[in-house]
Amino acid sequence: MRPRSVMEALRLPPVRFLTSWWPWRSLWYLTTGALFGILAGSVLLGLLLAGAVLSLMIVGLALFLAAALSGIVVARVERRRLRIVEDIRLTDPHRAPERRGLRAWVRTRLSEPATWRELGYTMLMTTALCWLDGMVVGVWTWGVTALVCGPLYIHDSPLSLTLTGSVFGLALGVVLLYPMSAWAAARAAIAQAVLGPRMETEARLTEVSRSRARLVDAFEVERRRIERDLHDGAQQRLLALSMQLGLARLELPPDSPGAEPVARAHDLAKEALAELRELIRGVHPKILADRGLHAALREVADRAPLPVDVDAALPQRLPGGVEACAYFVVVEALANVAKHSGATRARVVASASGGRLTVQVRDDGRGGADPGRGTGLSGLADRVAAAGGTVALASPVGGPTVVHVELPCGS
Incomplete structure (x- = not known):
């Protein structure tokens, strides 16, 4: 069976391993790792120094921010380089920002744990790993070159000494392919441990969230x-x-x-x-599709069995899925108010700002609402979660009960 990584290739018989491409792929992986690490370290050090000099200016803060986000670029390159010694493709764990624009992208990236793991890997690579890569490559190339070519620079050296040194240098180079490939495998394992399994899990969770949104x-x-x-x-x-x-x-x-x-x-x-x-x-209420969430909420309030005040600050139409989710949240919340709270009045407040729709339903009932008692709050929370939103419930004994819902609605 064809090996899928340099670690598997090391278990092959010596002839098969030495005649394969894996030793040379390992050499290329370590060489590019050393060069890329030195380059990345120089850029990162330059950003930090420039940021320190210009720290009293906005430009300095921007440079510090660029240094903090530099791990994203380094990690992306490292995932591609990992394919040299591993037949594996690591997916990008970062989620798409909810809104367009540089500010939304930066805010999203700074809130992700993956960004800080990538920065930690960048610091480790630029301060230690790349230098170890360079040492391993240097020892192999220097050892082979010195033994093979060294006797040629010794004046009046016998031909037998020259041939012996060259043969010994070639043999040592072949033997050193094993520890060099072993370090390449260890180096790849370090990169995969930091950039791999957890990121694969995050990528799967991200894809699950996206598929759930598509299903909704x-x-x-x-x-x-x-x-x-x-x-x-x-x-x-x-x-x-x-x-x-x-x-x-x-x-x-x-x-x-x-x-x-x-x-x-x-x-x-x-x-x-x-x-x-x-x-x-x-x-799906026709008024919601024709006239939007504001008019649909007022119709719900008019049909409710108790007086309901509606305060909706919605200057424009929102995405259809967001309006539908908010509408049914209010319908379910008011149904709970009528059935379980003993309230005499309720209030619905809806507003949209900063790319989020906020809906709040409040009543003057006796409180004590418990999602575990099957009052419909669990289904409400599931509906909101499927749309990427959050639900907060406050219902102390004696009231009032407040259901607070936030939904992403784009810019």
Whole structure:
């Protein structure tokens, strides 16, 4: 079986190992590591010195910030270099910023643990690892070159001494390929330990979060399609049926045998139409799609069984998934207020700023809400988490109960 790393190649029989490309890949890996480490260390030292000199100016702070983020570039290069001695591809663990622009990118990177691990690896590489790489490469090249070519510079050296030195130098070079490749394997293991497993896990978690967001978006699109089909199809036909039954009811004399069945059918059609409208509103309210979150919240407040004040500062439309999540959060929260809190009044406050939508539902009830008692708060939290938001609940005994939700909504 073909080895997938220099560590596996070291376990091969000597002939197979020495005639493969792995020793020379190890030499190239260590050589580039030494050169890149020295270059990265020089750039990092230059940034720190320049930042210290200009520390009283904004430029100095920017240089310090660049030094702190330099590990991202170094780690990206190191992941690519690792392919020289490892048939492995490490993914980038950094998540995409929620908004565009340099400020959002910097804020996101500074908040990620991966950034600081990469900076730590950069410091280790520039202060120790690259110099060890250079020493190993230097010992191998100097030892082989000195023994092979050294006798040529000795005047009047016998031919036998020259040939013996050259043969011994070549043999030593072959033998030293083993410790050199072993150090390359150890060096790659260090890089993979810092930049690898945890970052692979973070990358998988990042991909899970992204796939969950895609599923939420797809589910929201499907709900809107179902709402549109019900509204434009079944509801319109049921409305036409109700009108036809109403007309037939008017045409029949009150004492005719068919008057009572037609009247009953008309009432049932009206009840089914009302239930269908309520179902459509639960799937995806048309007012939310047509007029936005502000108008939809006011409609929810009007339909609530208790007085609800709405204070929504939303100057523009938000992404459809965000509006739908916020809408159903408010619907669920007000349903809990009506069923469990004993409140006489509630208040809904919504505002959007800094790329985040904040929604707060407050009531004057008795408090003591517990998500573990199946009051719908767990499902509410799951819905918000799927949209990348957070939920905070404050419900002391005696009230009030406050549900605070924040959702990312872009710039």
